[in-house]
Amino acid sequence: MHSLKLFNKTIAALICTVFTAITLCPPEVVHSDTLLNLPAPGNMVLTTKAFEPARIQGMTIYPKDPFSFDFIINKGDDISMDNEEHLRAESMKMIKYFMASLTVPERDMWVNLS
Structure with a gap:
């Protein structure tokens, strides 16, 4: 029982010491490297050209075989x-x-047509 109290007091003293050390000696400012090429704050950001994804442009239906289709795909x-x-x-x-x-x-x- 006595050793448990001593252990708890030791842990509490260690935690207090760590918190005090962190308060008195704060770590240096840490930041990540810039991964994006972003302009400086306050500068105007220009728009990019519109992106056109791949899409189905059209399809061919065969009257003799109505379940046969040919699809025309636009790569965009x-x-x-x-x-x-x-x-x-x-x-x-x-x-x-x-x-x-x-x-x-x-x-x-x-x-939705609005």
């Missing part, structure tokens, strides 16, 4: 679309979203 400004595999994966994602939108009943559709 995304330079990663120059990679054939990435373009194919992104195109398939857009086509799947389009096909899923066809399965939604018209009475459940809602478009």
Whole structure:
């Protein structure tokens, strides 16, 4: 029991010493390196040109086979679309979203035109 009290007093004294040392000798100001090329505060920030993502430009429907489609994909400004595999994966994602939108009943559709 006596050793527990001594241990608690030692820990309390150590914590008080650390807090006092931190108060009397504050650490130096720490900041991260600038990762972004931001202008100085107060300077005007100019807008960048508009980014055009990849999108479905159009599609071809074959009257003899109504379940066969050819999709026309516009790569837009995304330079990663120059990679054939990435373009194919992104195109398939857009086509799947389009096909899923066809399965939604018209009475459940809602478009915000404001």
